[in-house]
Amino acid sequence: MTSKTERLGEAMAAVTRGDSEAFGDILLGDDVVWHWPGRSHVAGDYRGKDAVIGLVREFHRVASGRLQVSPLDVLEGREYLMSFTHVVAEHEGRTLDVVMADAMRFGADGKVEEFWTLSNDQAAVDAFIG
Amino acid sequence: MVDEQVQRLEAWLGAYAEHDRDAMADSLAEDAVWHVGGTHRLSGDYRGRDAILGYFDAVREETGDTLSLEPLEVLANERHGAAFLRVTAEREGRRLDTVVADAFRFGEDGRILEFWAHSADQAAIDQFWS
Numbered sequence: 040m041t042s043k044t045e046r047l048g049e050a051m052a053a054v055t056r057g058d059s060e061a062f063g064d065i066l067l068g069d070d071v072v073w074h075w076p077g078r079s080h081v082a083g084d085y086r087g088k089d090a091v092i093g094l095v096r097e098f099h100r101v102a103s104g105r106l107q108v109s110p111l112d113v114l115e116g117r118e119y120l121m122s123f124t125h126v127v128a129e130h131e132g133r134t135l136d137v138v139m140a141d142a143m144r145f146g147a148d149g150k151v152e153e154f155w156t157l158s159n160d161q162a163a164v165d166a167f168i169g
Numbered sequence: 170m171v172d173e174q175v176q177r178l179e180a181w182l183g184a185y186a187e188h189d190r191d192a193m194a195d196s197l198a199e200d201a202v203w204h205v206g207g208t209h210r211l212s213g214d215y216r217g218r219d220a221i222l223g224y225f226d227a228v229r230e231e232t233g234d235t236l237s238l239e240p241l242e243v244l245a246n247e248r249h250g251a252a253f254l255r256v257t258a259e260r261e262g263r264r265l266d267t268v269v270a271d272a273f274r275f276g277e278d279g280r281i282l283e284f285w286a287h288s289a290d291q292a293a294i295d296q297f298w299s
C-alpha cells in the first residue's frame with residue numbers, strides 16, 4: 040500500500056506541473072475540507088474535492104510567473120501528517136518566499152479528509168495573493 | 170533523537186497543563202517566535218521566550234484557566250514537530266471546541282524555535298476571543 044508520504048509526493052509533483060485534477064485524484068477524498076487561513080480573497084473553508092481543485096487552480100492563476108513547491112520535511116503519523124515545504128511564487132513582478140506547513144488528516148481509504156495550510160508569514164502570503 | 174523530540178513536545182504540553190512556567194520556559198529557545206493566527210485580540214507574532222510566556226499568561230487570564238490542549242497525535246524529527254490538538258476553552262459564557270494543527274521548528278539545541286498554528290475552525294476561534 041502506498042504510504043501517505045509517497046502519495047503526497049506524487050500529488051505535489053502534479054501541482055508543480057500544473058495538473059490540479061491529478062493532485063485531487065491522487066490525494067483527496069470526495070468530502071475533503073481544506074482550511075485556508077488569512078485575509079486574502081481565497082481565505083476560508085473549501086468543501087469537496089472539486090472545490091479544493093478549484094482553489095489549487097486559483098493558486099496557479101495568482102502565481103502566474105512561477106509556483107515552486109519544494110519539500111523540506113514530512114512527519115507521518117497514524118492518522119495525521121504534517122508536510123513542511125519551501126514555497127516560492129512570482130506574479131507580475133512580486134515574489135513570495137515562505138515556509139508553509141500543510142497539515143492533513145487521512146481517512147481509512149488513504150485519502151485526505153481534512154487539510155490545513157499554515158504559513159510562517161501569513162501577512163506576506165495574504166499580500167501576495169491579494 | 171526523534172523520540173527525544175516527541176518527548177520534548179509532550180513535555181511542553183505537560184508543562185502547560187501543569188502550570189509549570191519554568192518547564193515551559195525550558196522548552197523554548199530564548200529567541201523563539203510564536204505565530205498566533207487569526208484576527209482576534211491575541212493574534213500576531215510573539216518574539217522571545219518572555220513574550221511567548223506572556224501570551225500564555227494572557228490566555229490563562231482571559232479564559233479563567235479553562236483552556237485545555239488534548240493531544241490527538243504528536244510527531245517529530247530532529248528538525249520539525251507537529252501536534253494535532255483538541256482545544257477546549259470557556260470565556261465570557263462562550264465555549265470553544267476545535268481541532269488545531271500546530272507546527273514546530275526546532276533549534277540546534279532541540280528547543281522550540283518557531284511555532285505556527287491553524288485551526289479547523291478559525292472563525293470559531295476569532296469569535297471566541299472577540
